[in-house]
Amino acid sequence: MNDGDRGSGRAARPKRADARRNEETLLDAAASIFVRSGVEAPIRDIAAEAGVGTATIYRHFPTRADLIIAVYRHQVEACAEAGPALLASSATPYAALGRWINLFVDFLATKHGLAAVLQSDNTGFETLHAYFLDRLVPVCARLLDAAAGSGEIRSDLEAYELMRGIGNLCIGAEHDPRYDARRLVALVIAGLRLP
Amino acid sequence: MNDGDRGSGRAARPKRADARRNEETLLDAAASIFVRSGVEAPIRDIAAEAGVGTATIYRHFPTRADLIIAVYRHQVEACAEAGPALLASSATPYAALGRWINLFVDFLATKHGLAAVLQSDNTGFETLHAYFLDRLVPVCARLLDAAAGSGEIRSDLEAYELMRGIGNLCIGAEHDPRYDARRLVALVIAGLRLP
DNA sequence: GAGTAAGCGGAACGTTGTCCCGTTTGACGA
DNA sequence: TCGTCAAACGGGACAACGTTCCGCTTACTC
CATH class of the missing domain: 1.10.10 (Arc Repressor Mutant, subunit A)
Structure with a gap:
């Protein structure tokens, strides 16, 4: 800017x-x-x-994180902006949440190794963590709140924790035909649902 | 031997x-x-x-994987042997599955960085992958089959995929008080449940 | 006790991240 | 148009690490 x-x-x-x-x-x-x-x-x-x-x-x-951020900034922004849009256009907040998480997974899963780097506790990636978290956690939190408010899901999970979990699930998903991150993510989202 | x-x-x-x-x-x-x-x-x-x-x-x-395997072999064996035992001693197969997964998470979560290495597609860790998979996937598969057989969970998830997902969720869980791998894992297991 | 090969330690080499420094060059005023 | 100078540059230097090699040591056998 x-x-x-x-x-x-x-x-x-x-x-x-x-x-x-x-x-x-x-x-x-x-x-x-x-x-x-x-x-x-x-x-x-x-x-x-x-x-x-x-x-x-x-x-x-100055750091690899800065370069990664610069390269993917556009796509992250798009993902962040999709949150409110989905909330407005979906039948229920839960449906919006599911779609948004899918978007996020699409993004991570196609970026060779990004998911892994995103989780690494390696010093030097704080900038990367901070950027992703600052940008996306609030979006996820809003979707989560909305879905909890409508009584569709339990309300005892932090957005931060969910996003880290999703991120983790996407690690190494590119090169293993026997592992489909989307399926596991869907399981998590299903587990979130209230009876 | x-x-x-x-x-x-x-x-x-x-x-x-x-x-x-x-x-x-x-x-x-x-x-x-x-x-x-x-x-x-x-x-x-x-x-x-x-x-x-x-x-x-x-x-x-010869490789780092061999060293890691040697160091943790005992605990992996114990985990593998706990599978059938839990199946025999638990009220339902689903309960056994949940407990066994917990054992596995306990193991991974306390081993600084093991979970990350376990997922890395880095050449040179095939031995490690192979050992863990050969030893534990069949155990998990038996638990999964039993729980599916008793109608408690859906039957469309491979043990391999589940274990990789669990392993992934455990990455970086040691040093972040805001991220509790167990909670996410519980969500996956809950998502597995049939209505 | 002597011979021998298994085993050893540490130096050497290749790869990678990171920093430094002498040189080049774009921007601006005259 | 041209001179000046700081911004920007390139590539070499250094450090950390994985891995291999090689000359020396030592546990076993006879």
Whole structure:
């Protein structure tokens, strides 16, 4: 946001053109490498794909988390915005919740290794945790509250816990035909239901 | 098994005493380090704890998976053997299933990082996957079959898929007071129940 | 007690993340 | 148009780690 200049006081000179260009190139390269080799691909590979030095990546994205966030920001935003929309357009809050969780699973399951990174307690991914949580937990909480309010589900589960559980279930779902994360997630959602 | 000599033809000379001693020492050291730093602790740390060179570890346990298996074998066996016992002693197969899953979660949740490693699609952990799966999936399948047979749960979920899901849910459960794997697992088990 | 191969320790090598530093280059004022 | 300078750059340097190799040590056998 605030493309090009900062909002604070004396305009600190805007980014140089080559820097802006490099950032674009890097995002494209990272997206491409993430698809090919997962979000834990070596920094050097991404740098090579972009045709820049490794330091350039660190300059634009101090941590891997920052890069991942930048690459997937659009999709996360879309997912967050889908929450209220689904709530408005679905027959019941429970139905909305189910659909929204599916959206979330779609997102995670197609991102090679993202789910795993999202759960890792590795220091250095706090930014990533914080971003996902800040953005999506409130959305999930609203859906959960609505469904609890309408008496469809139990009300003793925190959105945070549910989202972490869903995230966990999506780990390693890409490469194992015998494991379908969606089926397990559906089980959790079913278990949420009140008799 | 077959402590000391091999069963095949000409007795290939038994292991040297110092080698056997080192293996013991290594298992103790690894167990201790696993508790302190998780199952992905640097090989060097384990070697240092045991007071041996790194090559000694590789000689006894060619891959990290082999070491992990050796360290936890007893507990896995106990878990496997608990399956039939619970089935015999519980009121219903469904109750037995629930208790057995709890045992499994207890095991995983206390082993710093084991759950994560168990799911990783990293080459080199096939042995670990194979061991856990070979040993525990059949046990789980029997419990699942029994509960399905008694009409308590749906019958369209493979034991393999359930176990992977449970394993996934246990990832990162140690260090986050806001995330209780057991609660999510209970939700899955509840979702399994037939109306 | 001597011979021998199993076993050992630690140095060496490859890979990866991260940081540093000398060089290049875009932006701006003259 | 051109000179100046800080932003930005590239790639080499360093550290941590997994893994392998090799010369030395030592437990067993006779």
